[in-house]
Amino acid sequence: MATAIHSAAAPVVFPRDTETGQLFAANFDHRPFEFRHALNTMDLFQMPALLKLAERCMKKRQHKSHYESGEPVVNGYFGSKPADMTLVQALERIGESRNWIILKRIHEEPEYRAALELFISELSELTGADLRRRYCDPILTIFITSPNRITPYHLDGEANFLAQVQGTKSVFLYNAHDPKILTQEEMERYWTGNLLAPRWHDELLEGHWRYELSPGVGVFNPATFPHWVKNNDNVSVSVSINFKRVRNDAIGAYRANYFARKIGLHPTVPGQRPGADRLKNLTFGKLYEGAYAARTALRSRFGI
Ligand SMILES: [Fe+2]
Secondary structure, X not given: OOEOOOOOOOOOOOOOOHXXXXXXXXXXXXXXXXXXXXXXXXXXXXXXXXXXHHHHHHHOOOOOOEEEEOOOOOOOOOOEOOOOOOHHHHHHOHHHOOEEEEEOOHHHOHHXXXXXXXXXXXXXXXXXXXXXXXXXXXXXXXXXXXXXOEEEEEOOOOEEXXXXXXOOEEEEEOOOOOOOOOOHHHHHHHHOOOOOOOOOOHHHOOOOEEEEEOOOEEEEEOOOOOEEEEEOOOOEEEXXXXXXXXXXXXXXXXXXXXXXXXXXXXXXXXXXXXXXXXXXXHHHHHHHHHHHHHHHHHHHHHOO
């Protein structure tokens, strides 16, 4: 039976035993691991609530949610947004179509914000990391996928706890630290805006790790570890809880290295010399962020 989040005694979302604590503390932000959770018992993530949430998203002038239709392959790009279907219709037809729906930044809705706060508290305790201070911009996202649909190979810049709520699916994960999977040049291109930079690897179809997700099971996906997903013959609902490090000098270093390589230099690999990464981030990295923010502001203000 589904549990409301505001019951008299707050539900425990993640197990609190010693073994689980050790698993989270040893691996968070470094290596993938499977975990148990109770998000699948919360009303907020069941289909009736998701339909209401999608309706609320549509009423917002600038909702950030995304939906698309199509049959992408693992090494291709994603589908396209159907012109003849609304977000709510895409959700209503999820069982008999090839749709992929992303309800983005849903923690901007009060009841989902309360859920996210609960997750942050429990995950801080389990990981031993103060997620409210050492990490920033926590994001709650819901993925709803049609039967048998693939999410193509890609990587994300945030650490991700992916919790399965409905249906089953396979997640294939790749080690970002393996130079045969991700080269320095690919990382530099990714962090300077080319989201398609990571190359697909035919020789390693099923990745370094394969996780079978079912309701109550989740996987931790470290930041920048490439992955692809294959849904089984069912509608899948997954909840993603994302975190970014407050201080991440490697990103600024990759951006500086991208331009250094363009003028013929052979820059140091980020992570090898933390002092050099820090300097690159505080100089070129901050310049890059400032220029990017200015460009985004101009685009949204003047449409250029
Ligand atoms: Fe992803």
